[in-house]
Amino acid sequence: MMPVTSHAGGIADPFVRPSMPEGSNQRSAAAEDKPAETLQPSKIAYRADIDGLRALAVVPVVLFHAGVEIFLGGFVGVDVFFVISGFLITTGLLQDSSITRFYERRLRRILPALTAMMVTSAIAAFFILLPGDLLAFGKSMGSALLFGSNVYFWRQSGYFATITETWPLLHTWSLGVEEQFYIFFPLCILVLGRWRRRILPVAIVSMMAVSFWAAQFLVGNMKGVMAFYLMPSRAWELLTGSLLATGLIPGVRHRMVGAVAAAAGVAMIVFSVLTYSAATPFPGVSAIPPVLGSALIIWAGQKGEHSLSPILGSAPLRFIGLISYSLYLWHWPILAFVRYVHIDPITPALATLAVVASVAAAYLSWRYVERPFRHVSSRSKIWGWSAVAGAVMALLSLALILSGGFPQRFSPSIVALNADQDDSWRCGPSSFVPLGSYYACGIDLPSRDPRKADIILWGDSHAQMYVPALKRALHGRSAVLVNAYGCAPTVRGGQDADCARIQNENFRLIAKLPAKIVILAQNWPQYRKEAGASAGGAKSANRRFLPAARRFAETVDALRAAGKTVYAVTAIPNPEYELPSVVSRDLAFRGRPRHPIGVSTAAFDEDFANVLNTENTLSQDGKLSLIDVRKFICRQDSCQFIQGGNSVFADHGHVTIAFADAMGPTFDTALRPARVTR
Template sequence: MTSPQPPRPQTRAATGGGVNEATLHLPTTTPGSAAQPPPQAAQSAPVAQPAPVTQRTAPSPYPVRPPFRAPAPPPPAAPDGPMRTTGARPRPAPSPARPPQHWEGTGFRPDIQGLRAVAVALVLLSHVGYSFAAGGYVGVDVFFVVSGFLITSLLVKEVFDTGRISIAGFYARRARRILPAASAVTIATVVGAWLWFPVTRIEAVMQDAFTVIVYAVNYRFVATETEYLNADQMPSPFQQYWSLAVEEQFYVLWPLLLVGLLVLAKRDPRRLVGTALAACAGIFALSLVLSVLTTQISQPTAYYAAHTRIWELAAGAILALMLPTLKRLPKALAWVLGITGLAAIVASGVLYDASTPFPGYTALLPVLGTAAVIAAGSGAKNPASSLLATGPFQYVGKISYSLYLWHWPILILIPLAIDAEVGLGLNTVLLLATIAVAQLSYLYIEEPIRNARLLKSRHGWGLATGALSSVLGIALIVMFTVVYPRSVDDGPVDLEAVEEVENETEMAQRLQLGLGVETVPEGVVPPLAGIADDAPKIYKKGEDGACHLDFATTEPRQGCVFGDTESTTTVVLFGDSHAAQWFPALEAVAEENGWQLITRTKSSCTPVSVRSMLSGEGREYTECQEWRDNVFDELSLMSPDMVVVGSADDPELLGGDDHLQLWSDGWTSTLSRLKAAAGAVVTLTDTPWATGDSAPDCLSLHQNAVQDCLAEEPYEISYEERREAGVAAQQDEGATVIETGEWFCLDGRCPLIVDGIVVYRDTHHMSTPYAKSLTPLLAEALPAL
């Protein structure tokens, strides 16, 4: 169907005496002429030849009325029937009129530009550290809804205008819009991280950068942030790219889906709108359900994954498909939607915080709030849209993309570059600097490339721009990881070569010397560059998986037998990762004494019989309770000669307000069950915890000033009241209690390097070489079997 023809201009004939007949709506008369017949007569009369033009006189003030003629009856409707005839001349029957196929796009929407400003402001204020904006992460949800709305609006308008979707054109436009600025920030961040980031994190940062370039960094964060050993690492300087990865994944799939729906709709644009609405509604519902369920199971997965976030972009797409209806919103409804929607966005940013289970159902507040503001701005003028259209919102919205890209690496890397303490004051200054950098990025990267005539002339040029940006980023990563590495990881430490401590006196001497270390010694073990991989071998996955279990696994892993596997003397190591860290020493003791050693350890799962929260997930750790009960049942059947129990003192307890009593009762319950199953029960007190940065990170940044890392007593015995309550319960139950604090700290001070060994691999686990060095002390403290 062709577009309707524009209205033809009226014929303006020369008039006499300055009178314009067209303006007066009077018929033109000439001497001796009759008035023109009415339209009905003209349709049936023979076509007359035009009369010769003669000079006209002034028109009569009384128009000549034609004689009455009865109108001809309308022909019977027969749109699909045979051709109708009138008299001897055949004529085709008129086809029924169809509404014109036209879709009015959004054009430039100042209110949406203002929404971008609100979104980025919430994110920035949250990352800078302002407590009133602790929920500022909802700004990303605002971006998602806006993106879904704008992208779908553009694609649907293209269908109505051209009857098709140019996939190459769409990707070329996205490449010009997104990739140059994103690649510039990526390259700058890679260089900054190589210069200033701790060597302990360089390899991980380069892996982050690579996944940024291939648009998969959100799923890398799913993997790394659900990994227990990575829980306390420094944040990635590429953290902000996760939302761009989600949007890029949407951009890849959404136009392809619309093309498929267009084929399904037989290339009828209006049928496409209905089909796409149904598809979006289904995606919205399914993804929202997945988001709610996944948030309850694994909050990092729900936060970063595309399949649990796509419903937010689908919400924007639904708005775009309903645009003709939204344009007819009554003024009163537009006022209500605009004001309440904007209030919902701000309220979620202020009321939410790190403890809010998010996204899940709580993300509905900012998402529906954004949808309400967009809907209101599509209709009548309203206060919210007017506010968002003001100058400050327009300016921040204009540079919002660059602001979002640049703010995070500036906040992370600059304090490292100037060796400054991170705080609200410094971050505020860095935020102001980010605005200046973003302005320059907008003027000299975003706008020139997006509007370059050459790049807009052909789709291939736009796609080539994106490809070149990616290639440059990958080349830089390869250069810094292969050609110019910051340091070389020599692989796993030979634990057999570690010099062990002979007795308590030598231990005290080593600690004293460790407190005086000035520089990181040559050949320190484990090497700082590879310390992130330093973990007992029970963490390494074999054919049946790792012996140390992850969060989800509840069945004890079979085959995890060490030491003398044929021995009839059985010792079991039972507990969480703070028990697992003792494996190198306990394995050496078992081999020396001819014991069979079986490990039963699980990440973040205390052996103490309490209900606890799963750290970082915002839910009860039910898998821990199930696993613990399974181990108790197994030990009852196994009847080991000795069970060595270790636990962190930090679990977030559930079930009552008196946590000390809960902890004490939990130890009593656990030990009573173990005593009934085992010949001897031994407990190991918890190791020190960092009060700030981890020792490896600090040491890698101050390799010639180790005392700077010791200046504020970075490690100490923590949770002392809970520790004392646990020890009292252990002694009351007759367990052998091994106080480990004297093996780490001297007079309340805890060194970071002892006899050439880095004591801690992170903020609360000791390194495997240090554990191995304590083997004689542990052997002396264990009861004889």
């Protein structure tokens, strides 16, 4: 799985290898140019152990993405590469602080292989991807060209969402982080001028502290996806490498100390790779082992070789390190296209073939694209080729976007179904309003003050998806959405510690707000895994959803005790897989749906018995009023996930904007008696 955020291994493999092996007869392309037009590379001594470190980073990343279970923490390869990049670019800038030459070296190093991968992927995407996915590909291509793919993918989805496995350019998020770092950090060095060697270490440590605090704060407040993708919360990792380059930390003087440091560094990286998973809060504190481990390996070899240097610089590791940038660029699109067409989880045999193909593509890219261009030192050629590459990618991106993904390639029914994916309502940043130490979402709330809201909509992401329906029922009133993704509304406890902390605090804030109406909504199927255990430890069907149902009843009682009138959106069945994407691909590649597009009403009633009983009991006791949206999906004997050729759901469980809007009259009818209540 890819950031399947939670984490792709970013790699903007830093700085060109500056020196050729002794005795090399290879000529630089600059030899035929005039001296005034040539670009002189900074003289960074080649270190084979850093190529070995690159290998230690990229291999776990590739195997993690290929689905090898033992490498569930392979995403930490991105952190290793960030440290390497920070060290090498800072070393180069301190030797040659010319900003122009710095960017010329970056273009020469990054752009050729990136262009080859993106153009090839665009051609493959045209023949493989459905219109909605091809349109998204075009947008991601444009964002990568503008150094903003990390922001684009952050806004699209969580890194560990299953659907991200089929996004061919998702891995370019790490290039976005590094490219943004390349913009601000060289300017910092330029501003410091001749004082940089004395002030730079202090500035770096200060920036590291702020960046690390930001990462940990976001992770601790359920914003790990934001922390994962965005440069400010990742900068401390690159700055760790930068700090090593300043010389503030004295180099190792004894071979034994270097060997111990390098061994400890390797152990930290391996520990992270083998013990981390999608459940690990990341980045932040959890990123310290791979970052510190990478720094120890680099530090150990700064003053010369140690007893582990021959291993880290061995021919196999060095070769993988040399092709690591191309391997990173090519492995993910190959895996993504294979998964897109195969639809179901790929087999180990398919994954192995994809990895072999990735290594072959990486070698060809390194041999015939990277190597020739890294030795181009003519400024006119660098800028000329860069302009051409940028223009080609920009035109391809625009063509895919303006064409709407070339929908004429598929039947209208497939196009319509595919267009429903990811079409659920989300609160935009412009609607965020402060609430305690966190934020909420204002709904028709001009004052941006939650205390002025008449209605509170509280829950997890399923509360958010009902906003279009609620807006239809406001009639001049205002509302505020208080939600935490993946966390049910609860007055105490919760399915995990982070959810409990955040939603318990939300309850305390909601209890103090003047609004008297509170609407609860949550993704009930998500909490099925909380089923109680029997005395023997086995899961019991009749206890399914029981902990979540009890927590829900306690929350209703607590809200009533706080003087609130409580409404609840009824539980609904959902596909629990990315329905519009999967079924549209089923139809396109297999000719028929191969995944369930509905469930019988009887099966739903049996599965959700504890939830339905709790809802009905609370309603009959007058403790809450139900907003019955289940009737839109379950009619007579079946609950259908596709209606009128369109998907009810935008993904695995969130209804589309159009479907939510159609629920507006039901919300209006339910809330009508409370229109004058506040």
